[in-house]
Amino acid sequence: MKPLRIFGYCILILFFFYELFPFYWMFNTAFKTRAELRLSPHVTFFPHNPTIENFVVVLRRQVTAFVTPPIMNSIIISLVSTLITLILSVPASYSLARFKIKRSDNISFWILSQRMMPPIALAIPYFIMIGALNLLDTQLALILVYTAFNLPFAVWMLKAYWADFPWVLEEAALTDGCNRLQSFFNVILPLSWGSIATVTFFTFIFSWYEFLFALILTRSRATTITISLASSILETGVEWGWISALSVICTIPTILLSIFLYKRIISGLTLGAIKG
Amino acid sequence: MVSVTIKDLTKQYGTCVAVKDLNLEIKDGEFFVFLGPSGCGKSTTLLCIAGLVKPDKGEVWLGNELVTSPERDIYMTPQKREVAMVFQDYALYPHMTVFKNVAFPLEVRGEDKGEIMERVKATAELLGISQLLDRKPGQLSGGQRQRVALARAMVRKPKVFLLDEPLANLDAKLRVKTRIELKKLQQKLGVTTIYVTHDQVEAMTMADRIMVQKDGVTEQIGTPDELYNHPSNLFVAGFIGSPEMNFIDCTLIEEGNRLWLDAKEFKIPVPAKIVPELKSYIGEDLTMGIRPEDLYERESVKGITQKNALRMTADIIEPVGPYLLLHLSKGRCPLVARVKETTARIGQEVDIEMDLSKIHMFDKKTTEAII
Numbered sequence: 001m002k003p004l005r006i007f008g009y010c011i012l013i014l015f016f017f018y019e020l021f022p023f024y025w026m027f028n029t030a031f032k033t034r035a036e037l038r039l040s041p042h043v044t045f046f047p048h049n050p051t052i053e054n055f056v057v058v059l060r061r062q063v064t065a066f067v068t069p070p071i072m073n074s075i076i077i078s079l080v081s082t083l084i085t086l087i088l089s090v091p092a093s094y095s096l097a098r099f100k101i102k103r104s105d106n107i108s109f110w111i112l113s114q115r116m117m118p119p120i121a122l123a124i125p126y127f128i129m130i131g132a133l134n135l136l137d138t139q140l141a142l143i144l145v146y147t148a149f150n151l152p153f154a155v156w157m158l159k160a161y162w163a164d165f166p167w168v169l170e171e172a173a174l175t176d177g178c179n180r181l182q183s184f185f186n187v188i189l190p191l192s193w194g195s196i197a198t199v200t201f202f203t204f205i206f207s208w209y210e211f212l213f214a215l216i217l218t219r220s221r222a223t224t225i226t227i228s229l230a231s232s233i234l235e236t237g238v239e240w241g242w243i244s245a246l247s248v249i250c251t252i253p254t255i256l257l258s259i260f261l262y263k264r265i266i267s268g269l270t271l272g273a274i275k276g
Numbered sequence: 277m278v279s280v281t282i283k284d285l286t287k288q289y290g291t292c293v294a295v296k297d298l299n300l301e302i303k304d305g306e307f308f309v310f311l312g313p314s315g316c317g318k319s320t321t322l323l324c325i326a327g328l329v330k331p332d333k334g335e336v337w338l339g340n341e342l343v344t345s346p347e348r349d350i351y352m353t354p355q356k357r358e359v360a361m362v363f364q365d366y367a368l369y370p371h372m373t374v375f376k377n378v379a380f381p382l383e384v385r386g387e388d389k390g391e392i393m394e395r396v397k398a399t400a401e402l403l404g405i406s407q408l409l410d411r412k413p414g415q416l417s418g419g420q421r422q423r424v425a426l427a428r429a430m431v432r433k434p435k436v437f438l439l440d441e442p443l444a445n446l447d448a449k450l451r452v453k454t455r456i457e458l459k460k461l462q463q464k465l466g467v468t469t470i471y472v473t474h475d476q477v478e479a480m481t482m483a484d485r486i487m488v489q490k491d492g493v494t495e496q497i498g499t500p501d502e503l504y505n506h507p508s509n510l511f512v513a514g515f516i517g518s519p520e521m522n523f524i525d526c527t528l529i530e531e532g533n534r535l536w537l538d539a540k541e542f543k544i545p546v547p548a549k550i551v552p553e554l555k556s557y558i559g560e561d562l563t564m565g566i567r568p569e570d571l572y573e574r575e576s577v578k579g580i581t582q583k584n585a586l587r588m589t590a591d592i593i594e595p596v597g598p599y600l601l602l603h604l605s606k607g608r609c610p611l612v613a614r615v616k617e618t619t620a621r622i623g624q625e626v627d628i629e630m631d632l633s634k635i636h637m638f639d640k641k642t643t644e645a646i647i
Contacts, residue, residue: 171323171328173380175328175361190371
């Protein structure tokens with residue numbers, strides 16, 4: 001093996017550990033007992049007495065410490081906001097990419113400009129607006145905010161994909177007897193699942209892990225899983241076991257989603273690579 | 277099967293005129309070819325007929341039905357036009373099998389499943405793609421894809437076939453083979469066919485009639501024979517024929533009661549037959565055209581009615597198989613002759629005879645043909 005190649009592998013292995021160590025540590029901590037975490041003078045790399053106690057406690061707390069279980073709120077808010085983002089962004093990006101619309105570049109830039117401000121700059125205006133709508137501490141508030149925040153990303157991502165789309169396929173579908181809607185659903189959409197899966201994935205992840213808006217716009221009824229994570233910092237100290245167990249639970253949907261969408265995401269990331 | 281009529285069709289993209297004031301009538305069952313270099317507006321015309329591009333003005337009629345007229349605010353969608361199109365890169369749906377691709381136009385129309393199966397199978401058999409029905413387009417060769425695209429167009433028995441350079445992506449051998457098959461198929465089906473190409477050989481071999489376009493303007497409409505033997509201007513004369521027609525710039529002069537074409541390097545007597553047409557051009561600059569096959573080496577001249585010898589230098593001799601191309605020059609005047617055999621050697625002088633009954637004359641200013 002050439003030295004350069006060996007060096008390359010070394011870098012890769014280092015990077016691998018660097019990336020995965022936090023995950024490993026999260027799992028390691030989640031299965032440790034409270035005693036091991038608090039009392040052991042040494043850092044332990046494996047739980048001495050593996051236990052699921054932390055999981056039981058955090059799941060129980062989901063019901064006892066909050067009005068609605070935050071995990072349920074997170075699932076509902078993330079799914080609905082992702083769904084609305086897709087329903088709006090797919091036709092919007094298709095229209096921007098496909099049709100000659102007056103000032104379409106300006107419209108696109110305006111959409112993107114929504115993401116140019118740091119989220120904290122939007123926090124107060126959102127708080128006032130959501131308050132005025134009497135929606136503070138509701139799932140709908142976060143659904144609206146997340147959708148507004150995700151839409152620009154989704155529209156631009158799909159617009160970039162459709163910029164390279166072989167539109168001759170749509171023309172073929174039109175001459176084959178389709179109307180625009182039929183050609184969209186029969187030809188364009190089936191060829192675009194990769195990009196749509198990618199957008200779905202990133203949109204869902206954003207909504208699932210979002211903290212700032214959830215903190216500002218919710219109190220008890222609509223708190224999300226990230227807020228419940230933070231609530232494990234008690235007056236008596238930081239409950240690392242709880243935090244780790246909840247973090248493990250928190251990563252499960254994203255891991256499942258990435259496994260489910262993996263192939264499509266890979267094809268979606270090679271945007272526009274449709275071959276006949 | 278219907279006729280296709282186009283009246284005053286104009287389409288502009290920004291400041292670029294793609295088609296200008298096109299008038300055309302394609303007969304029922306005709307094989308009609310739009311021929312011209314890239315960007316001449318032939319594909320735009322085809323897309324206007326298909327309904328995929330809306331013209332700025334003019335009318336498109338399919339039979340007795342007006343399908344496009346911006347002035348009268350009439351626009352029939354491609355879906356309702358009953359025209360089928362084959363695209364240059366075939367535009368097969370990559371996510372569907374060959375069967376699904378061919379069946380697609382029928383499925384969209386909500387045809388009965390049994391009927392779809394029957395018609396797809398019959399069409400596949402006609403085009404020799406029955407064994408490919410389960411494959412995806414990505415697994416097919418260029419020739420096979422082309423057949424699938426044709427099958428998809430044919431399966432629903434359209435009124436008009438629109439073919440946009442369907443052979444452009446095939447290799448030379450397959451192109452010749454498919455050309456013949458396509459022509460046979462069209463004769464068998466008798467469907468009005470409009471075929472777009474920039475390849476004049478394709479146009480000449482397949483078409484009943486050809487329209488030559490340049491920069492959005494129609495240069496000439498006629499049968500292959502008319503275009504070849506009676507080109508209406510310099511562009512058509514140069515575009516049709518391979519190798520292309522020789523052009524010699526000359527001045528028409530009168531000397532000793534005879535008319536001569538003075539090309540500086542040499543003088544050619546004007547044949548008596550065309551003197552009346554040329555008389556009004558005395559003293560003017562003209563362009564003489566003669567096709568390479570109407571030039572002969574003196575040794576091999578037989579049965580030419582009117583001839584005139586030129587002594588020229590052989591620059592290059594190109595063997596093309598059944599014939600040779602002699603690239604000749606005299607001073608600044610180059611000529612290409614197509615001969616069966618030659619005694620000439622490169623750099624040597626050779627006597628070339630011109631069949632003067634076959635010359636074409638063009639007005640240099642207007643580029644229009646005089647005879």
